[in-house]
Amino acid sequence: MEDRIEKTINVSRLSKSFNGQNVVRDISFDIKKGEVFGLIGPNGAGKTTIIRMLLDIIRPDSGEIKILNGSLCEEIKNRVGYLPEERGLYKKLTVFETLLYLGALKERDSKERAGMLLEKMGMFSHKDKKISELSKGMQQKIQIIASIIHDPEFIILDEPFSGLDPVNMKLVKDLIIELGKVGKTILISTHMMEQVEQMCSRIFMIHKGEGVLYGSIDEIKSRYGKNTVLLDFEGELKNIPGVKKMNNSGHYAELILESGTDAQVILKNLAEMVRVNKFEISTPSLNEIFIQVVEGT
């Protein structure tokens, strides 16, 4: 028997339709306590709908959701943090007022923690500014702070990296990693596969409302086999026999080999065509798996 205490989220057979259209169909997955979990899928796959159902913002047509070992009541809401995809704050309030109010809604006095988090995100000097005076990137950071202002056990981040510059992206990434280290359970919903690959241990992939992949990233990758060549090159890359598919970005390419193809033969062929700087036999990237799944359906 599975240990239920270990699970932060337990979703079983969840379905939701809008105007007769199935947005989410018969979805089941678990999130274990303390893991960083990726909910991935193309735009419009139903990720945000699932999250809104987790938070009881919209009600599912059928299925069951358990969150922190219960159904979502006010007490449990106070232990969950949420960064919605649709970003927004009160324009007329100051940064500090906003954080205190949102903290108060989680029944927390968040004065000290607000100061600490603002400091950490390099925003302390802006604490008395009105939200409308901040740049978009700064507002993003305030929203991320707002989602963890009450020190939640379970954090849902919907597209946390959209619209961030590389510096802020790193800041947010480091924050997520740190939260993961102190044992928080985190759900990241995104279509940025690279980030998921780096941060998440397990994923659930949804496409057109249906679950298509579920499990640990390593296990999913090995399911697709070591049939990929990662190539760094100079020159012009043409079709090579034995390569099923080629994702060519100019100086970098991902080659998916047909089954039974010997990678050494490919290397030989490549060496005649281009200057090879790096040749690596690997499992396919999550991005490639993602594309294969989407294109295959």
Next chain:
Amino acid sequence: MSKWRIIAKHEYITNIKRKEFLFVTFGIPLFLLAVMGISFFFMGAVTPGEANKIGYVDRTGLFDSSNLTKYTDEELARKDLLDNKITNYFFIPENYTATGKIIIYSSRKNFADNMKIEEQIKNFLLDNLLKNEPADIIQRVKKPIDSQYFTLNENGLKSEDSGFTIVLLPLAFSMLFTISIFASSGFLLQSVIEEKENKIMEIILSSVSHEDLLKGKIVGLGVLGLTQVLIYLVLAAVMILINPVALFLIVSQVHISIPLLVAGIIYFLMGYLVFASIMAGVGAVATTSREGQQIAGIFSLAGVFPMMFSQFIISSPNEGLAIALSIFPLTSPIAMIMRLSITDVPLYELMISILVLAVSVYFIQEISARIFRASLLMYGKKPTLKELIKYVRQN
């Protein structure tokens, strides 16, 4: 502190600082005060007496006066008028007794003056026409009635009606009522739409239930409405203290009875609840504030219906239109208060009106809460009427 209270407090604090609130709360009374002050000023100017020097030309030979300058030659009167020796003169033609026509000339255009002069001329004419009658008859002809009105019912003599109160009190009362109800439910509309437009709604909903959000907003802004009424009352009290003479007249005529006050509070609260619930629903459905205002306008129009028909309600408070308006839930708070302040409303009508209103409050709230829940997060997409009906029928 439960979550709806946190929201109520937040709504109260952020909205009391709004420019619109400050304008409605302090601007409108100041404006009314200014209008009242101006009219008092002009009324003060119309005291009979000194400034006018009036002359006359009499072709009938019937008139004589010690106060007015008599001219036999009209040219002379005209010259004196142009030389500012007199301010007015009037011409009584030979056939005056048959036609009543006289011609008045003045050196300047002034409406208030004209009224005053006409009064003076009238007195002069009456004094002369009735010079063979006793003084008290002359007095009666000049002022034939000094009226007092009473309303009589089965229990005998009831309240004394004063002409001034009859128009002023219900109008003022219902105006205040209307302003407060619409201001605070309007703020509710704005606050819902702003949270939608700011896209912060989703964060709020991940922390509190729809019910708490709705309740917090309704309570917070309701208290704001009450604050506004309180400020109006304080302002009124201050105005009376500052200017006792001018306002004593009005205040002495206002009898606010305890039952009226109780009914006022009940109708204020329920009226606010009706409109606040409607506005919450409208806010949830509307995608932009302009669209929200447009939809809300339809309901507000129904709400101010009694104000537009106040003449009819005041002139015949116990007839069809007045009764209908005081029972229909969107109009009853204002219409009933208007009626209560001028007449005796039968108890059963009052009960029916309150009952209908209470039931409506319940249903409108229920419907709005469902629409609120279903359409809050439909950014940029307005649900169709069919969808709305579906939302309402769900659960």
